[in-house]
Amino acid sequence: MLSLVLKKLGSQCCWMDTRDVLIVNPTSSNQVDPDFIESEKRLDKWFSEHPSGTIIATGFIASTPKNIPTTLKRDGSDFSAAIMGALLRAQQVTIWTDVDGVYSADPRKVSEAVILKTLSYQEAWEMSYFGANVLHPRTIIPVMKYNIPIIIRNIFNLSARGTMICQLPDNEKGDDQGLESVVKAFATIDNLALVNVEGTGMAGVPGTASAIFSSVKDVGANVIMISQASSEHSICFAVPEKEVDAVAKVLQARFRQALDAGRLSKIEVISNCSILATVGQRMASTPGVCATLFDALAKANVNIRAIAQGCSEYNITVVLKGKDCIKALKAVHSRFYLSKTTLAVGIIGPGLIGGTLLDQLRDQAGVLKEEFNIDLRVMGITGTRTMILSNTGIDLTRWKELQKENAEVADLDKFAQHVHGNHYIPNTVLVDCTADSDVANHYYDWLCKGIHVITPNKKANSGPLDRYLKLKAQQRSSYTHYFYEATVGAGLPIISTLRGLLETGDKILRIEGIFSGTLSYIFNNFTGARQFSDVVAEAKQAGYTEPDPRDDLSGTDVARKVIILARESGLRLELSDIPVRSLVPEQLTSVTSAEEFMRELPKFDDNIAKERQDAEATGEVLRYVGVVDAVKKEGCVELRRYKKGHPFSQLSGSDNIIAFTTMRYKEQPLIVRGPGAGAQVTAGGIFSDILRLASYLGAPS
Numbered sequence: 215m216l217s218l219v220l221k222k223l224g225s226q227c228c229w230m231d232t233r234d235v236l237i238v239n240p241t242s243s244n245q246v247d248p249d250f251i252e253s254e255k256r257l258d259k260w261f262s263e264h265p266s267g268t269i270i271a272t273g274f275i276a277s278t279p280k281n282i283p284t285t286l287k288r289d290g291s292d293f294s295a296a297i298m299g300a301l302l303r304a305q306q307v308t309i310w311t312d313v314d315g316v317y318s319a320d321p322r323k324v325s326e327a328v329i330l331k332t333l334s335y336q337e338a339w340e341m342s343y344f345g346a347n348v349l350h351p352r353t354i355i356p357v358m359k360y361n362i363p364i365i366i367r368n369i370f371n372l373s374a375r376g377t378m379i380c381q382l383p384d385n386e387k388g389d390d391q392g393l394e395s396v397v398k399a400f401a402t403i404d405n406l407a408l409v410n411v412e413g414t415g416m417a418g419v420p421g422t423a424s425a426i427f428s429s430v431k432d433v434g435a436n437v438i439m440i441s442q443a444s445s446e447h448s449i450c451f452a453v454p455e456k457e458v459d460a461v462a463k464v465l466q467a468r469f470r471q472a473l474d475a476g477r478l479s480k481i482e483v484i485s486n487c488s489i490l491a492t493v494g495q496r497m498a499s500t501p502g503v504c505a506t507l508f509d510a511l512a513k514a515n516v517n518i519r520a521i522a523q524g525c526s527e528y529n530i531t532v533v534l535k536g537k538d539c540i541k542a543l544k545a546v547h548s549r550f551y552l553s554k555t556t557l558a559v560g561i562i563g564p565g566l567i568g569g570t571l572l573d574q575l576r577d578q579a580g581v582l583k584e585e586f587n588i589d590l591r592v593m594g595i596t597g598t599r600t601m602i603l604s605n606t607g608i609d610l611t612r613w614k615e616l617q618k619e620n621a622e623v624a625d626l627d628k629f630a631q632h633v634h635g636n637h638y639i640p641n642t643v644l645v646d647c648t649a650d651s652d653v654a655n656h657y658y659d660w661l662c663k664g665i666h667v668i669t670p671n672k673k674a675n676s677g678p679l680d681r682y683l684k685l686k687a688q689q690r691s692s693y694t695h696y697f698y699e700a701t702v703g704a705g706l707p708i709i710s711t712l713r714g715l716l717e718t719g720d721k722i723l724r725i726e727g728i729f730s731g732t733l734s735y736i737f738n739n740f741t742g743a744r745q746f747s748d749v750v751a752e753a754k755q756a757g758y759t760e761p762d763p764r765d766d767l768s769g770t771d772v773a774r775k776v777i778i779l780a781r782e783s784g785l786r787l788e789l790s791d792i793p794v795r796s797l798v799p800e801q802l803t804s805v806t807s808a809e810e811f812m813r814e815l816p817k818f819d820d821n822i823a824k825e826r827q828d829a830e831a832t833g834e835v836l837r838y839v840g841v842v843d844a845v846k847k848e849g850c851v852e853l854r855r856y857k858k859g860h861p862f863s864q865l866s867g868s869d870n871i872i873a874f875t876t877m878r879y880k881e882q883p884l885i886v887r888g889p890g891a892g893a894q895v896t897a898g899g900i901f902s903d904i905l906r907l908a909s910y911l912g913a914p915s
C-alpha cells in the first residue's frame with residue numbers, strides 16, 4: 215500500500231517482498247542469523263529485475279535457505295532495517311519510533327534524564343543488554359560491520375533530533391548538550407538474586423567455575439553478571455530471582471561432597487537484588503569514574519553487594535538491594551548529569567528563622583547554581599498545621615502564598631519521606647527551624663536513613679546525654695551529616711572554632727562568655743531610666759528571644775548552649791548539672807502563655823532595677839554569663855558584675871562574646887564576638903551549614 219501511495223505521489227518506487235531476498239538460518243536459541251553472502255546475491259538479482267530509486271521493503275519477514283518463510287523474531291522489524299542497511303551499504307539507518315531518542319536513564323525513574331545525542335555501538339549494546347528498550351543488540355551487529363550510523367527518531371516529534379548510534383572516535387568529547395560526562399547512561403535490571411559460592415577449596419582447583427556454570431546451564435538459568443575475587447575464594451553471579459531456587463538446588467546437589475568436606479563453606483543466595491549498570495565508552499580512558507560513581511552511591515547511603523567491570527570498561531555493573539535501586543540510579547545520574555551537589559531541602563518550622571532562611575535561599579539560589587555549581591531545591595515546607603510539598607522545587611518567590619493555596623495537613627513522617635524519596639535528587643537535608651523536642655526526636659531516624667540534618671534548635675544536643683551521644687555516633691559512622699552551628703551564637707563561628715581547636719589537638723581549659731543575644735541586648739540597653747520589662751519587649755520585637763522569652767530570661771537557653779559546648783568539648787554533662795540563675799520572677803514561672811508573661815512582667819521591674827543600681831554604685835555592670843570549666847568538668851550560668859573596662863562590659867546590641875582558653879590560647883584567650891541572635895544572622899548561620907554540607911558532598915571550594 216505504501217509503495218502505491220508513493221508511486222501515486224510521483225516517486226519512482228518498488229516494493230520488495232523480503233522473503234525473496236533475506237535469507238536467515240535458525241539458531242538453537244530460537245533466533246535467526248542472516249546469511250549475508252546468500253542475501254547479497256539475491257539482492258543483486260532483485261535489483262537487476264526491479265531497478266528503482268525508492269524501495270519499500272517488508273519488515274520482520276525473511277526465508278530460510280530452503281525458501282520457507284520465517285520471521286526475524288522479536289524486534290524483527292528493526293533487525294530487517296539493519297540487515298538491509300548493511301546489504302545496501304547504506305549511509306544511514308533511521309529507526310522511526312515513538313520516543314525522542316535514547317535517554318540517559320529510564321525517564322519514568324529519573325525525571326531529569328536527558329536524550330543522548332550520540333552513543334557508540336558498544337554503548338547502545340550495553341544499554342540494550344541492561345534493559346533499556348533502545349534497540350535489540352542483534353540490530354547493531356550488521357550495521358556496525360560497515361560503520362553505518364543508526365538514528366533513533368520520533369515519528370510523532372520531528373523537531374527532536376534523535377540519538378545517533380555510531381562508531382565514536384576515541385577522543386569524542388561528549389556532545390553539545392553541555393554533557394561532558396564520560397558516563398553516558400545508566401540502566402537497571404530488577405528482580406535478581408545473587409548466588410555466592412564460597413570456600414577455600416576453590417582456589418587453584420581448575421574446573422570449579424566450569425562446574426558451577428554448567429550446573430546453572432542445566433537448569434536453564436540465565437546468568438546476568440559474574441564476579442570473582444582474584445583470591446579465587448568466592449565466585450558470585452546474578453540470576454533472575456525466579457530462577458534462583460533451581461540454581462541453588464542444583465549447586466547444593468552438585469557440590470554436596472565439597473560442602474560436606476568443607477572445601478566449600480557455603481552456597482549463599484542473596485535475594486531481592488537489582489543491577490545498576492553504568493555505561494560509557496570513554497570510561498576506559500578516564501581516571502576517576504569509578505571513584506565518582508562509588509562516592510555518589512556511598513553518599514546516598516547505598517550498599518554495594520557485588521561489582522563487575524570488564525577490561526573493555528564499557529560498563530561498570532554493581533549489584534545492590536532492590537529497594538535501593540531507584541535511589542542509587544538517581545544518585546549516580548545526578549552525580550554525572552545534574553550539578554554535582556544537588557540537594558533536596560525540607561524546611562521544618564517556617565517561623566521567624568525558617569522564614570528568613572527561605573527568603574535568603576530565594577535570593578541566593580541562582581548565584582549558587584551559576585557560580586558554585588550548587589543546586590538547592592526546597593521540596594517541602596512544614597509548619598505545625600500545614601505543609602506544602604513539591605516534586606521539582608517550591609517557587610520561593612511565592613512560598614507564603616503557596617502555603618495558603620496548596621497546603622495539606624502537616625505530617626512530619628510523610629514530609630520527610632517526600633523530601634527524601636519522591637524525586638531524582640539523591641541528597642536530602644532536613645532543616646529543623648523549630649524549638650520543638652519532638653522534631654529533635656526524629657533526627658536519629660533521619661540520619662539512619664541517610665538524611666542530613668541541620669538545625670538551630672538546641673533541643674537535641676542539650677537534651678538527654680545518651681540521645682546526643684547516639685546522634686554523634688550515628689553521624690560519625692555514616693556519610694550522613696549533622697550540623698548545628700546556629701545553636702550557639704547564631705551565625706557566629708562558635709561550634710566550628712571549637713571543632714577546629716579540638717581536631718588540631720588543642721586542649722580546651724575554659725569557655726566563658728555571653729551566650730544570649732537576648733540577655734546581652736537587655737543588659738546593654740537596661741540603662742538610665744529604662745524599665746527592664748520594656749527592654750525585654752524590645753528584644754522580643756527584634757527577634758532575639760526564643761519563641762517563649764521565658765526560655766531566655768530563665769537562663770535555660772544559655773544553659774543549653776553551655777551544655778552543647780561542654781559536650782562538644784568531651785564533657786558528659788546533663789542540663790540538670792548546670793546551676794542557673796533565673797531572671798524569671800518566681801510568681802511568673804507557671805503562667806500559661808508567653809503573652810501573659812509579657813503582660814505581667816512590668817510588675818516585677820523593681821527587683822532587677824535594684825540589683826542593677828547596686829552594681830552601678832560600685833562602678834560595675836550586670837552581665838549574664840555562661841561558663842564551661844573543662845578542667846573541673848562543670849559548667850554554670852550566672853548573673854555577674856563586671857568593671858566597666860572589662861571586655862564583657864563593652865558590648866552593644868545583641869552581641870555575644872565567647873572566650874576560649876586553651877593550651878594554645880592560654881595567656882590570651884581566643885575571642886569570637888558579634889551579634890549572636892536575630893533573624894538574618896541566625897538564618898545566615900543555618901545557610902552556611904547548608905553550604906558546608908554541599909561542600910562535604912563535593913561542591914567546589
Ligand SMILES: NC(=O)C1=CN([C@@H]2O[C@H](COP(=O)(O)OP(=O)(O)OC[C@H]3O[C@@H](n4cnc5c(N)ncnc54)[C@H](O)[C@@H]3O)[C@@H](O)[C@H]2O)C=CC1
Binds near residue numbers: 565759
Ligand atoms: N531567634 C534567634 O535569634 C535564634 C533562634 N534560634 C533557634 O531557632 C529556632 C526557631 O526560632 P524562631 O524562628 O525565632 O521561632 P518561631 O516561633 O518564630 O518559629 C518556629 C516555627 O516552628 C513551627 N513549629 C513548631 N513546632 C513545629 C513542629 N513540630 N513541626 C513543624 N513546625 C513547627 C512554629 O509554628 C513556628 O512557625 C529555635 O530553635 C531557636 O532556638 C537559634 C539561634 C538564634
Ligand SMILES: N[C@@H](CC=O)C(=O)O
Binds near residue numbers: 701702729730890
Ligand atoms: N534566644 C537566643 C537566640 C539564639 O540562640 C538568644 O537570645 O541568644
Ligand code: NA
Binds near residue numbers: 700702705
Ligand atoms: Na554559631
